[in-house]
Amino acid sequence: MHLSPPVEPMLARSVATLPAPGARPMLFEQKADGFRVLVFTGPKPYLQSRRGADLGPAFPEITRAAAALGVEAVIDAELVVWHEGRLDFTALQHRARLRGAKAERAAREQPAHLITFDVLEAGAVLMDQPLHQRRSTLGSLFASRGLAAPWALCTQTADATMGRTWLDPAWAAAGVEGLMIKDSGSRYRPGERGWLKLRRRMTAEALIGAVTGAVHAPHSLLFGRLDPAGRLRLIARSTPLSRPAAAELGAVLHPAGPEHPWYGRRFSAGWGSWSSIRSNLTSSPRSMSIPPWISVPTGTPCATCDFVTT
Known part of the structure; x- marks a missing residue:
């Protein structure tokens, strides 16, 4: 059995604080400012957005990397663009609209990367395995294939104190917008909000x-x-x-x-x-x-006004 697109990604619900320690161990990951994608690798590569759209034509370098992986897998990741030492969501949005020669040029000038954090399939469907086993499989895939850019492995820790440091404003300056909190033993449940998401609280x-x-x-x-x-x-x-x-x-x-x-x-x-x-x-x-539930996009131009929002 192989997974075929579209597959609903597992989702997260927002929380205001870190959960209290419980009986089940938790894993903490940095939440990057990018596009959620599922990457189908192998001879028929496909780059699926969270809502099922095909992002492959806009990011040809990612499609080529997926085809070259050498194994059929389905990898959950955040698609990002780096610019001047930080994640640039505006550049990512701009790239998502390009096709053909313009997309190829953007791939050379502002290449995208995949911050991977889960694997749904690698030789077999893994969604019923606990998260810590899926993460181990993902790490083994990186090691056995010698994966490098555009592939990257998401930083993860079981130490809540370390996870809390990722909420520091210094990480925000690099494009880390918060913290993902996951049950180490959880299965991958498409479409369900089984993870937790803690965003950095800032007011203005x-x-x-x-x-x-x-x-x-x-x-x-x-x-x-x-x-x-x-x-x-x-x-x-x-x-x-x-x-x-x-x-x-x-x-x-x-x-x-x-x-x-x-x-x-x-x-x-x-x-x-x-x-x-x-x-x-x-x-x-x-x-x-402006409370935490306000969405504040950065660098978005106003179409008919003489200013740029910040």
Whole structure:
């Protein structure tokens, strides 16, 4: 029996703190800022995104590495791009849209890498084996095949104290966005949130300049900050709000008119996208601390404004 794409990857649920020590040993891994992928190696290589899309045409160097592995395997990994000593998610997003000659050129100029952390198949399907055995198999695969770039083995430890150090801001500067926490004896359960994910908690002050959805029942928030010239600059868009959060914020926000500094402006829906966000402006923008559930993309241009978000 062989696995064939698409295969649902095993997922993680977010936690606010490290779990208390229990009877079952846990393993800790760095969470890199990249794309989750399943790599099908062998004569018919396939690079599957988390949602099942084929990323192979955008990352031809990874497809070639998968074909050259010399064994049929299915490897769970984070696809990343390094730039100037850190993981560059913006460059990764840009590369994902390229095809053909442009993709080949990007592969030479900004090569992608695979930070591998699990193996679902290697000679046989391994999903019913405990994680520590699958990890051992993955390590043996690296040793027996002499794997080097673009392959990399994810840093892992059973020491919670060591894992906690990976939440230090110094690691954030390198593109490590948090910590993965896994039961050493767990099986691989496609589509289930059987792992834990602890993101680094950081806060920042910002103004709510606009919302998606109705102002009295916002779906997400558009945050801004004043630059040295006093202009309100878009810096982030939140993840979708829960119903309680939407109700709480909707009670204090009010629609804005032509006096709003963003009046008449539109914002890009994402990196490289020509579509715009349908947003509603808020009057007397409210200042708040951006909590951990806010998604803050970095370096994303606004399609029709004269600034770049940070």
